[in-house]
Structures are given as structure tokens and as C-alpha cells.
Amino acid sequence: MGYDILSTVIELTDGPGALRKRLAAVARLLVETHRFDQCAVYEYDARERSFSLLAVHGARAGRKRSYMAGEGLVGRLSRERGVLESHGGTLDSDKGFAPYSSAYVFTLSDTTRLYGALCLKSFEPYRLSGHAMELLKVIALQMASVMKCDRIYRGLRTSLKDLKLMQSRLVHAEKFLALGDMAATLAHQIKNPLVSIGGLASRIGRSLDADSACAPYVRRLVSEVRRLEEILEAIVGYSEDRGARFAEVELNGLVDASLHNFDEQLRVHRIEVRRTRRGGRLLTFGDGEQLKIAFDNLIINAIQSMEKGGVLDVTTGICGDFVVAEFTDSGGGIDPRHVGDIFNPFFTTKDGGTGLGLPITRTIILRHKGSIEVTNRTGEGVTFTVMLPRTPRGA
Ligand SMILES: Nc1ncnc2c1ncn2[C@@H]1O[C@H](COP(=O)(O)OP(=O)(O)OP(=O)(O)O)[C@@H](O)[C@H]1O
Ligand SMILES: [Mg+2]
Structure with missing residues (x-):
């Protein structure tokens, strides 16, 4: 219940797009109150080492969407702090500034972090007075603090999502x-x-x-x-957790062994298997026998959904710190009313089904600190995505 309140407060104070809207309003105000023709605000992504356009107001010319660190006047801010300015046609090499005669770029940062850049450009030569410069520095500080808050909120939102997931697990x-x-x-x-x-x-x-x-x-x-x-x-x-035996295992080998178990059934039901491998050796720490049971269950379900033929796409690869196995069938998908029930023990729509295949699969994957997600395309088919923590050497 506490999470719900927190979630509502975050939604009210900082819904999606709120930062963009606020910064766009600031950009408009700056163009209207100074002799600038365009005001653009960029956000800095430290991981990507790039700036991307967040809000812009004024002339259409030179609306460059992104800068890499070190590229052009904006990119220089990744190394320098303070205010950069340029006057009199020295900006030709920078597409975002080429048509303008004067430009000012203010760093949006606090003492520790760079959040972005505020760019003010004018077609005619224009120099800020000392007073206007001081005022804009204060405005830049204020904008940086708004961007900082937004980052904190985004972090909170992600933690909240993780918490909810943990709670449901x-x-x-x-x-x-x-x-x-x-x-x-x-x-x-x-x-x-x-x-x-x-x-x-x-x-x-x-x-x-x-x-x-x-x-x-x-x-x-x-x-x-x-x-x-x-x-x-x-x-x-x-x-029971039957004394799982954990060791370093390779995902491709396990998935292929599971598929091999069903060669005959796949052939009898005229199911074409399309196998895609990405990312080399996919190492994870796990109990190979249990993982094969989990994959067997997903393959059996796919076969049962395509008894009159179809295509089973099996893709393995890497996603961040995880190795991934994806099973996509063309068996018509799950009735949307049942999607929420399929991992519940004993839920089945099959004559003679126990309804334990998917719960067992999920339990095995959770014991491996992994996750299993279902993507249902009603009338078309289902994708089950299994993610398992990647061991550091796996790649
Ligand atoms: N690939 C799939 N396509 C369509 N429906 C599916 C698919 N996988 C699972 N389901 C649905 O989820 C239900 C539960 O699956 P689960 O594997 O847990 O049990 P089951 O297959 O019915 O029985 P058992 O696995 O014990 O033979 C199935 O009855 C079916 O309705
Ligand atoms: Mg099953």
C-alpha cells in the first residue's frame, strides 16, 4: 500500500514528459525576453558520453538533435565548465550553430555532475551585458537543479518498479x-x-x-x-528443491539438447524450427538438468499449441548482464483472459494437462535468479523469454 502512495506522489509531481515541458517553457521565456532567435536545451548522458536535445524554442534552423562528447560547441562541455561563447561566423563547422552569428552555451551542472547544456543563438551579432550574463548563470543553475531532481525521481521510479517486482516474486x-x-x-x-x-x-x-x-x-x-x-x-x-547441482553451463548447449529431445514430435507435427544464435558462448551458473526441464516445458507447450504445424523460433543471445533464450511459436497465442493465470499451479486449458509445466519452469528460473516473461500475440503466437545471470567470462 505504501508503494502505491509513493507511486501516486511521483506521478503527480513528476509525470512523464514533465521535465521536457518545463524546460520548453524556460526556452520560450528566454527567447521572448532576450534578443535570441533560438534557445535549445540538451541533456547529458554520462554513460553514452553524449548530449541529446530535450527542448527547443524559436528559429527552426540548426536544431541539431545530438552531440557526442567533444563534438562542436555543446560537446566541449564534457571537458569544460562555465559559459562558452562564439561570435562572428566561427561556428561553420557545427551544424547546430552554422546559420547563427552569436551563440552562448551555458553549462548545466552542480559541483559534481554535468546535467546538460543551455544554448542561446542569434542570427544577428549579439553580446550579453554583464548583468544579463549573471542572470543567465543563475537561471542555468536553477535548470540544473530541476534536471537533477528529475534524475532522482527517475531513479526512484525505477527502484519502485524493482520493489513491486520483488514484492510480487x-x-x-x-x-x-x-x-x-x-x-x-x-x-x-x-x-x-x-x-x-x-x-x-x-x-x-x-x-x-x-x-x-x-x-x-x-x-x-x-x-x-x-x-x-x-x-x-x-x-x-x-x-522440493532437489539438491540443485550448480556449475558453469552454456546456454546454447542446453537449449539445443532440449530441442533435440523433441526432434521426432517436431517432425510429426510439421513444425519448422528456426534457430538463431547471437553473442558467442553464453555462460551462466546453474543446474543444467533443471534448466533443461524448464526449456523442455516451454518447447512441449509450443508443440502442443501447433499440432497442425507451424514455426518455432528459438533465439539465444546476451542482454546486458543476462544470457537470454527466447521461444516464439505460431500456435495462435493465449486467450487474453487466461494470460494472468498461466503461471498458477494447476491452471490448464488442456485435457490431461496438469497445469504444472509453467509453474515448475518459473520456479526453476527463479532459483537461478533469472526471470521468465511471456509476450502474447492473440491469434498469432506466444514468446517466452528466459533471462539468466551471465557469468563474468561469458561473452
Ligand atoms: N505456447 C503456448 N501457446 C498457447 N498457450 C500456452 C502456451 N504455453 C502455455 N499455454 C497455456 O498455459 C497453460 C498452462 O501451461 P502449463 O505448461 O503450466 O500446463 P499445461 O501445458 O496445461 O499442462 P502440463 O504442462 O502439465 O502438461 C496451458 O494449458 C495453455 O493454456
Ligand atoms: Mg505444459
């Missing part, structure tokens, strides 16, 4: 813990009588004549008991 984990306890108890209670029923049914089957009218019923009884045993196995496997 925690709820998920708690649900599973409770379910795990219950499942383990139930499995114990049910398994023994079930084994007896199965054994007895098999004995009855063996004692019947092959042409007995009861034989098909008994066979059915035996196969249904076996199915129940498999379901119990799946529940137990899901609820």
Missing part, C-alpha cells in the same frame, strides 16, 4: 512454499494406496483372458493410475 514464493508443504503431505498420503491400486489392477489384468470384455477397462485403469503417479511425481518435483 515474494508473494509467488510464499504461495509456492505453502503449496509445497501441502503437496508433499498429500503426495505421501496418496502415493502408497495408489501404488497398491496400480499393482492390483495389473494383477487382475494378467489373470484375465485376452478376449475378456473387462480387459480394456482394466488396461484403462492401469494407465490412469500411471498418469496419477506421474502427476504426483511432478508435484513432488515441484515442491
